[in-house]
Amino acid sequence: MSMSKNRRDTVTLPTTTTNIDPYTMVLHVTINTPPRNGGGWNTHLTSVVHLDSGKVACIPKFAYDGFDSLDEVKLGRVVEIGNFAFRGCGLRKFELPNSVISIGDSAFSGCNFRSITIPSGAVIGERAFFVCSSLTSVTLTDGVTSIGERAFSDCSALETIVIPGSVTSIGRCAFSGCSSLKSVSISDGVTCIPDFAFGRCSSLTSVTIPSSVTSIGDNAFSGCSNLESIIIPSSVTSIKTCIFLNCHPNLNLELKSV
Numbered sequence: 001m002s003m004s005k006n007r008r009d010t011v012t013l014p015t016t017t018t019n020i021d022p023y024t025m026v027l028h029v030t031i032n033t034p035p036r037n038g039g040g041w042n043t044h045l046t047s048v049v050h051l052d053s054g055k056v057a058c059i060p061k062f063a064y065d066g067f068d069s070l071d072e073v074k075l076g077r078v079v080e081i082g083n084f085a086f087r088g089c090g091l092r093k094f095e096l097p098n099s100v101i102s103i104g105d106s107a108f109s110g111c112n113f114r115s116i117t118i119p120s121g122a123v124i125g126e127r128a129f130f131v132c133s134s135l136t137s138v139t140l141t142d143g144v145t146s147i148g149e150r151a152f153s154d155c156s157a158l159e160t161i162v163i164p165g166s167v168t169s170i171g172r173c174a175f176s177g178c179s180s181l182k183s184v185s186i187s188d189g190v191t192c193i194p195d196f197a198f199g200r201c202s203s204l205t206s207v208t209i210p211s212s213v214t215s216i217g218d219n220a221f222s223g224c225s226n227l228e229s230i231i232i233p234s235s236v237t238s239i240k241t242c243i244f245l246n247c248h249p250n251l252n253l254e255l256k257s258v
C-alpha cells in the first residue's frame with residue numbers, strides 16, 4: 001500500500017496484506033490535517049477495500065476509529081473485528097463477511113448503516129452497535145452465541161428483533177433505549193432475559209418469551225410504556241424487581257401455571 005501526503009479519498013489494500021498496524025491509516029490520511037473540534041480524526045478517507053485473499057484475519061482495535069468521512073468499507077475474509085475498529089465512522093455501506101466470528105467492544109458504535117446481518121457463530125461484544133441511530137434492521141443468524149452488554153443499546157430506529165435459540169448469553173441493557181422497537185421474538189433455547197434488556201423500549205407492543213427462559217432480570221421491560229400484554233411461561237422460576245416499571249397502566253400480565 002502506497003499513499004502520498006495529498007488528499008486521499010479511497011484506499012485499496014492488496015491481497016498481500018497480512019497485518020494492519022492500528023495507527024497506519026491514521027498517520028497516512030491525517031497528514032497536515034488537524035483533528036476536528038471536539039476530538040476525533042478529521043480525514044477525507046471515504047472508502048476502504050480489503051481484497052479477499054484469506055490472509056487478513058483481523059481488523060485491529062482502533063483501526064479506523066473516528067474516521068467520520070468513511071462511508072464504505074468492503075472486507076475480505078476477516079474473522080475478527082477489533083475493539084473500536086470502526087467507532088464513530090460515517091459508514092453507510094457495509095456488510096459483515098460470513099467469516100466473522102468475533103465483533104469487538106464498540107466496534108461499530110455510532111455508525112450510520114441501516115441494516116446488518118450477524119453471521120452464524122459470531123460473538124457480539126459490549127456496545128458493538130451502541131447508538132447506531134440509523135440502524136432499522138438487525139438479522140441475528142442462527143448460530144450467533146453471545147450478545148454483549150449494551151450491544152444494540154440506543155439504536156433508536158431499530159423496529160424488530162428476533163433472537164435465535166443459539167444465543168446462550170445476553171448482556172444487560174442489550175437492547176435498552178431502542179425507542180422504535182415494536183416487536184421482540186425470543187426463540188426457544190434462550191434461558192435468561194437480563195437486567196434492563198429491553199428497558200426504555202417505549203414503542204414495544206409485542207414480546208414472545210419461550211418456555212426455555214428460566215429467569216427475568218431487574219427492570220427487564222421497565223419504561224416500555226406501550227407494552228399492553230405479555231405472557232410469562234411456567235418455566236420462569238426467577239423474576240427480579242421492577243421488571244414492568246413504568247409500562248402501560250393497563251398491562252395485561254399472564255403468568256402460566258405449571
